[in-house]
Amino acid sequence: MKKNITLLVVLFFSTALYGQAPSKPAPLAEAAQRMKVPQGFHVTLFAGEPDIVQPIAMCFDDRGRLWVIENLSYPRWSKDGTGKDKVVIFEDTKGEGKFDKRTVFLDNGSNLTGLEIGYGGVWLLSAPNLIFIPIKPGEDKPAGPAVVKLTGWSLEAKHNVVSNLIWGPDGWLYGCNGILATSEVGPPSSFPAGRTKMNCGVWRYHPIQGKFEIVAQGTTNPWGLDWNAEGQMFITNCVIKHLFHVLPGGHYDRMYGQDLMDYVYEPMPSIVDYIHWAGGDWTTSRGGKGEHSDMGGGHAHSGAMVYLGTNWPEEYRGKLYTCNIHGNRINCDKLTKSGSAYKGERQPDFLFANDEWFRGLALKCGPDGGVYVLDWCDTGECHNYEVVDQTNGRIYKVVYGKPKPWVGDLQKEDSLNLISLLQNKNEWLARKAMRLLQERLFSPEREKIEKALTRRAQELLAKNETANLPSDPEFIRPEIALLRYMWVLGRPPVLEAYVTHKSEDVRAWTFRYLIQNDSTVLKDKEYLRLILEEKSPFVRLQILSALKMTGNLDKEILEKYASHSEDVNDPFIPKMLWYTLAESSPSKLIYSEVPDLSKITFPKVQEWYVRYLVQKEGLNAPKLNQLLLAKTSEALKTDNSVSAGLLTGLLGQHDVKAPEAWKAAFARMWSSDSPEVRSNALKLGVIFNEPRAFETLSETLKNPKIPVGERQSALETLADAAKPNSLPLILDLLKEPALRLKAIQSLANFKDNSVPTWIMLYFKQYSPEEQEAAVNTLSSRVEYAQTLLDGLEDKTIPKKLIGVLEIRRLQALKSTELEARLVKVIGSINPPKPNIKQEIERYKSTYTSDFLGKADLKNGHIIFMKSCAVCHQLHGEGQKIGPDLTGSQRTKLDYLLENVLDPSAVVANEYRVKIAVTHAGRVVTGIIKQETPDAFVIQDVNGSVTLAKKDIEELKDSRQSLMPDGLLSNLSTAETRDLFGYLMSPNKP
DSSP states (O other), X not given: OOOOOOSOOOOOOOGGGTOOOOSSOOOHHHHHHHOBOOTTEEEEEEEETTSOOSEEEEEEOTTSOEEEEEOOSTTSOOSSSOOOEEEEEEEOTTOSSSOOEEEEEEEEEOSEEEEEEETTEEEEEETTEEXXXXXXXXXXXXXXXXXXXXXXXXXXXXXXXXEEEEEOTTSXXXXXXXXXXXXXXXXXXXXXXXXXXXXXXXXXXXXXXXXXXXXXXXXXXXXXXXXXXXXXXXEEOSSSOSEEEEOTTOEEEESSSOOSSTTOSSOBOOSOSOOSSOSSOGGGGTTOOTHHHHXXXXXXXXXXXXXXXXXSOGGGTTOEEEEETTTTEEEEEEEEEETTEEEEEEEEEEEEOOOTTOOEEEEEEOTTSOEEEEEOOOSSOTTOSSOOOTTOOEEEEEEESOOOOOOOOGGGSOHHHHHHHTTBSOHHHHHHHHHHHHHHTTSTTHHHHHHHHHHHHHHHHHSOTTSOSXXXXXXXXXXXXXXXXXXXXXXXXXXXHHHTOSOHHHHHXXXXXHHHHOTTGGGOHHHHHHHHTOOOHHHHHHHHHHHHHHTOOOHHHHHHHTXXXXXXXXXXXXXHHHHHHHHSOHHHHHHSOXXXXXXXXXXXXXXXXXXXXXXXXXXXXXXXXXXHHHTTTTHHHHOOHHHHHHHHHTTTOOSOOOOTTHHHHHHHHHXXXXXXXXXXXXXXXXXXXXXXXXXXXXXXXXXXXXXXXHHHHHHHHHHHHTOGGGHHHHHHGGGOHHHHHHHHHHGGGOOOTHHHHHHHHTGGGSOHHHHHHHHHHHTSSHHHHHHHHHHHHTTSSOGGGOOHHHHHHHHHTOOHHHHHHHHXXXXXXXXXXXXXXXXXXXXXXXXXXXXXXXXXXHHHHHHHHHHTTTTOEETTEEOSSSOOOTTSSTTOHHHHHHHHHSTTSSOOGGGOOEEEEETTSOEEEEEEEEXXXXXXXXXXXXXXXXXXXXXXEEEEEOOOOXXXXXXXXXXXXXXXXXXHHHHHOSSOO
16 A cells, blocks of 8 residues: 555645635624623624724723724735724713714724823834824824834734733733744834844833833734733633743743744643644634534634623633634633642633624723623634735624713822722723823822822731721722732832732732842842742742843752752743743853752753753853762662753764763663663763663664563664664664564665665565655665665566655755656656546545445544554544644545645645755655754654754755645545545544
8 A cells, every 4th residue: 555644734624614604794783682692691782894894902091982903904914104004992972882982093004903002192013013102182183103112023924913912010011922923123223233032922011111021932823911810911822722821931832833042942831721622733623613613613712801890790700701713702711720820721602603704803891891892803714815804893892781881081080099999899990090000100299109009008908808898899809909009119018018928919929029120139038038938839930930030040049949849740830940040141050150950859950951051061061060970879870850951952963072971970870770761871872972882772682582662762772873883783673573664764864875775675575664664765865766766667666655755855865867767767756736626526426425324434443543543643543743633624525535635735834844955965854843953853654853953954845745645546445435434433433
């Protein structure tokens, strides 16, 4: 059977596969009534086309009016700063849940994706810029031209462009950015010096200081950002898991690629353990129907709101809500503390639009507690770069019962009245009051505000903190009021009481402020004692976050926090501790006094530290040799962290001069009872040309009485080094069926003219899988490829074994002689593809529902395991090179045929085949599964190959899938029927 590599690696699914959306959205008069919400809630259409089109972002001013951006720039972003984007102000003066006054503030905006009101004007994201437009007092008009505050956001990010402008509780302006392009951001005058690189993550800007900072990095395209009452930040995301608890200084899971900081060896995870689609590749959830609907609707999320209003019932308060684009709904997560951070627990979906044109982009709580939802109102998704319907747009309002309208103008309120609002349970009022007070701190009122806040804090602290403020339901918990006082001031108003407060939220924010704003705090013995003795993992993580943001390498704190054995498996603390270490300059980390690793109980931190030393300073780094000498003890026999760090730091390298302390370290490791420690010692020994390692591995390989697993491990280690004296041992394994496959694959590492002859010597004895591996090895080098073509010409090698991947690999060898012979043997290298639509119709006429109903599912399972499982999982069986098929739209015949017959129609970055050509003339094709500063790990169906970057002459993108054309050509009609039947079945037979 021909090499059947995978069933599905492509990422293209037309709307026909999951049903066409209606030609028009729900009529305006019906849209709100169609929506399904919990009992007691109701939805009104606040505004719709033509009064609003393409709404992409919103905010409220101090009068409770809704400001909305109409984005007409997308999908063809303006490159010259001109445009027709609008900023529109909507008012509901009658409190009826719909606007009755509309004012256009701006009608010539460009690439507008976010806005906020503050400091006397409007802040707008207008990629590549953050701009400020002053508002004329008493009028809804600009008081002057836009002022560029920041610039450098890339428009090449397409739908991942900078977004989500929102005031943080600390008085900074926050925003997000996506993964598709790296931006260099800074003040207009800062280029090229002074710019900061970022792609996906969260950033912030101080409106007075003019300071720009990256807060956290990672995720995919975060298009939702909010805080809970305790001031913890959460973002929503697409493609990978949807919800993250964001700590300043954090580095989080990414959709693909390497973090911009090369010391991020392992990112921090999402806080949910589920996804909003039924498994499989993320693209399979487009349409949000069937099993995907049951799980939440799809992978794409936009907007984030922690509900903290006073209109909805208490059971909805504190939960996070986000729009699910493909599912045409609003998802919900309950946020609860878990260890050092939060976790998100799935709750019932809150709102179903029952309109396939509903594309929720943002949701925010208004002054009366009602929630406003922006609907982009279109089909498809954010990837629509060509066809966008710019005639539609809606804003809905969701309320419980009939809320009491709020009327007022907080800008006109006295500062003492604003301070009183900091105790209000209505978060909208409190946030507005905080921002206005933060503005007034830069005015003559500063002293008055500081004294009033200190007095209020003292009064509150003097009360019984186990009780709420006065029983009026409008008042918030005491610790939340204390936090709000601190956020306004940027420091704890009553330091002694705050640092010892029983609330871990109060202590966490107190220490964050102290570390970030007071360089002397860590020198104060009492404060340092409190930090060192902190019992709460939540607070400890927040302290590490503050140390990371300031680049403060405090040896005593890091050693103490790393001694908490209960935190070893925490998903955040060890990583944040490492980021804190690594954020320091290399000279600090390598040469200055750093934490004693013998006092750090986090094995991963020790491993990462060793890896960092190897990559930054090399094997002769003084600190590295000190560690090896220190580890030359009984501890080295059981502790694998140092050897693991050396191995990852040396990934892809060979013939390396060993560090000075290696001999003594190897002796200890080799005497260990731990198989893992001894295995790492041998792998390092091969890298360092340790004779004992080669001797041991060679003896293992030659001894048939040793378990196959150990011999296979020895084979892989010796093959990676590709030493000439190992070649005869590996060639001899071609006689052993148990190790033959790995031996054939390993021979691609060697450059020796005898290799092709040995491979062909036993070719007819090989299994189909071994023959495929042989062709793969023979097509990896020019010298070997001549033998491959000889075998094709004399028909020793069947032509069916030469697929698209082999042809691409042979072409990459750049030999005109080889290509000419290949054309002579195979025929046209790139035969014209048949009309896919006609081909699909031909198959559909054969594989009718009646015929598929006769499928032998058990036989289909056998064919799947032979043909598809080498790359894919289905029902928990198979490999994970390609996407998991369990949740894909495999129940639809059109879906299967589209992707099997035209597998390379569209391939996303993470599944695109790369072609690497080494300086030694070897060609490797596959998917990049891992990248380090020094090496690539390239995966194909035969396994993974590690290549040092310095050894690669050329690395290019083939824009192809691993899936070969002609997968079905080697199956009979009955076999194809059985395979399709199994793939389409809901359960394993």
